[in-house]
């Protein structure tokens with residue numbers, strides 16, 4: 001029902017996989033846990049330690065991104081903001097990624113000023129780093145507010 005509500009491009013015989021939550025914080029807790037478990041599973045299979053997971057975000061994130069690592073024993077690595085630049089810098093974020101990074105979180109609709117972060121550049125840089133290192137660090141896009149408008153292609157805009 002939810003997939004149809006959001007016009008997910010599903011074929012006749014396809015079924016959507018996902019979960020409805022009461023808000024973005026719950027969605028982020030569940031997504032964060034899924035990232036952590038997936039990373040742990042991969043690390044175990046490789047015979048590598050999996051007890052020091054971390055997550056990379058900008059310092060401008062909504063407070064639920066500080067709650068997730070605290071509740072679920074993950075280190076929070078925040079990209080600091082600087083004068084005149086109040087969202088996560090994708091280059092700095094990717095520099096902070098290491099083998100223990102379970103995901104990089106970007107936000108569409110920064111909590112401080114509503115600005116969209118550069119997810120495309122983040123993805124390009126992270127894809128490059130993943131290729132070089134063999135890691136599979138994913139991105140979580142927190143589209144708590146921006147998700148209602150970001151997904152609209154130009155041809156659908158009023």
Ligand SMILES: Cc1ncc(COP(=O)(O)O)c(C=O)c1O
Pocket residue numbers: 022023024025026062064107108109110111142143144145
């Ligand atoms: C970017 C962002 N992420 C997460 C949240 C948390 O959402 P909720 O209050 O629905 O749990 C908010 C709420 O303002 C937000 O702006």
